[in-house]
Amino acid sequence: SGSLSSCRLQPSRSLSFCRLQPSRSLCPPATDHAFWDQFWADTATTVQDVFALVPAAEIRAVREESPSNLATLCYKAVEKLVQGADSGCPSEKERQIVLNCIRLLTRILPYIFEDADWRGFFWSTVPGAGRAGQDEGDDDDDGARPLAESLLLAVSDLLFCPDFTVQSHKRTGSDTAEDIQSIDSCEYIWEAGVGFAQSPPLNYTHDLNRTELLKLLLTCFSEAMYLPPSADNILNPWVTFFCATDNRHALPLFTSLLNVVCAYDAVGYGIPYNHLMFSDYREVLVEHAVQVLIVTLEHEAGPAAAQHSLDHSASAMEDLEPVGPDNLFVNYLSRIHREEDFSFILKGLARLMTNPLIQTYLPNSAKKIRFHQELLVLFWKLCDFNKKFLFFVLKSSDVLDVLVPILFYLNDARADQSRVGLVHIGVFILLLLSGERNFGVRLNKPYSVRVPMDIPVFTGTHADLLIIFHKIITSGHQRLQPLFDCLLTIVVNVSPYLKSLSMVAANKLLHLLEAFSTNWFLFSASQNHHLVFFLLEVFNNLIQYQFDGNCNLVYAIIRKRNIFHQLANLSSDPATIHKALQMKKRKKTTTAIISRINSQETISMEGSRPAIPAEPGTLKASLVAIPGTPPLLELSMHACILQSTFPYVCYCSLTIRLSLVTIMVPLLPIKEAFQPESELARSRLSSVSSSAVYWNPTPDWVLSWKSKLPLQTIMRLLQVLVPQVEKICIDKGLTDESEILKFLQHGTLVGLLPVPHPILIRKYQANAGTAMWFRTYMWGVIYLRNVDPPIWYDTDVRLFEIQRI
16 A cells, blocks of 8 residues: 555655656646645655655656656756745745655655766756746756755755744744845854854754754765765865855854754753653754764865954854865864864863763663764864864863763774774874874873773773773774774874873783784784884883883883893794794684683773674675875884775664775784783784785894884883892892882982983874775765665665675
């Protein structure tokens, strides 16, 4: 009964596309308004009805067999939106017609985009669709806007339509409707915040209508999903026009979207289970607002250094001349400068990012948002496009309110292959922050908040939390291995400013060095020794610049001094290399399950839970060449040749495969057994090179980098302190490490160490490769988040691969 193949439908089924198929004896002319009006005249239609009544097969059939009918339908639907925008939708009937047209276009547009022959349809002028009074036989369509422009301008107008999407300002008792074409939309901004001080009263109908329009906008912008991935940064024409000066609502709309997101409070007064008793229409609006924001904030050349700042008076906002990027959304974002605006944005984002971490005595009593990935992308773009915002974030300890939830997300996702994209963007953000000195300084704040993460219990600072989090290297799945360089670069960048590491964090660093410095690992791949260089640089920075407060690290170095001696005496003869490679092969063929030991490293925090293991069968080994990677500012960083594995984003019955930009290193296989940390590290790293191309290390190659190992500072420390510690232990018969720590705490190496080396910070540099990755990841998240209705489901998306599981 629900089939649409029959043309004999009830009035409520008037959306049937069979009316447009060529089986009809007569093709309806464009002037037959009664025929076309039946597609949007139904007053009882919801967006779910539209998606149910207009199946994919019928849309494709009309597209292939009656293209003129589909073209006319699109034109007529856009025409209705333009008429609604011009009139201001004064009646309920007109509003319903507009909503039905919005839903119909949201349903149809993906099937327009998936066909290359149709993709340019909305950017051409429709014959006969010129200005009023133009003769039908006149082929000069210069007076007509392309359909896409008319659609985008109409949607922009409707987003500030009084009594439809915004509160009317007309006086009570006045019968005169507000002229939508003459109103100053800067006075109708949706929420107080940046550039606007008044908070309009909540109206769930307005929020629902805004959400419908934003869904249509996202659908318009989604043409990018139907183009194959490319390193060339091809700007989206829909976004380009929407964020250009032709859109007179660009500034108030940007401000509305930003304010709605940052002002949203998912918890409210904190009444338990309130989210189960009441519908929150604002949350759906916020989710789509942040998605539209991150899609529109695209720019081909990175942020321009805008010389002017954003003026916050309504009149000045309207007359503001563009400075910097042509994309006005990027332009306005880069020019926000007031500290109160930065504070509003940062507190709002931190509040939303922290929401999933909320713990209550009553299970599931607090509302948890699910759009944290979009928030991370927005935070990235804010820091990337507005350096003043980045400096504000790092100016105080508020940056830690962002750091903790990011580490929570990464820790939770580290063993789940379906969320590898989330791990990548989190690491990218940490890399961006670590390039600034203030980030390292802020990490010295004591860590007192206990977040449910399965990490060792410790007493220390946020720096300890960041370093302990690097268990992701030894306990994550193999597809995170390309991030090792980035993860260690983050620690290197902040290490000169860390005043006091806990014993847990110090042991973590030594365990990593122990795992990376074994012969079989160093000789297994041409780039593996870089990880040892990174860790040695961390130790050198801490010894040279923060020796006084890091007695725990010094003690750990003394205890594990054999690691450094082995590195200094690393043999490079062919027999040793051959033996190490044979050991790697034996490790590859030997499997052992080692039970977890009860050590300080494996006692997890109360309330924590281990990361969800990857689902079997979700990984397919596949490689694709993607040029470009984040270049880092240091000569010793190796040239980044990229290969790409396919991370998966899972939701319901779908899996999306995104092409990730990663540094070219071999993949690690999944290990399912719990093992002691150092043993686990060796076990995982033993197979680092198993899937790599054949590599044959030579003695000359080993000598080429062995001679550059920065061991001088550490060896001098051991030369001075080891005899002193041994003498104290013998003289006083010490067996308690606390006494040794007290001795080291009051010791000094002034005048005994080599001349301090200059601090070298590696900063993220924007490039085409990472821009492509962000675009792909962003659209993958949006695809999966929009399932009610499933806007892009079962369409021929080409930006990433979709698999049903």
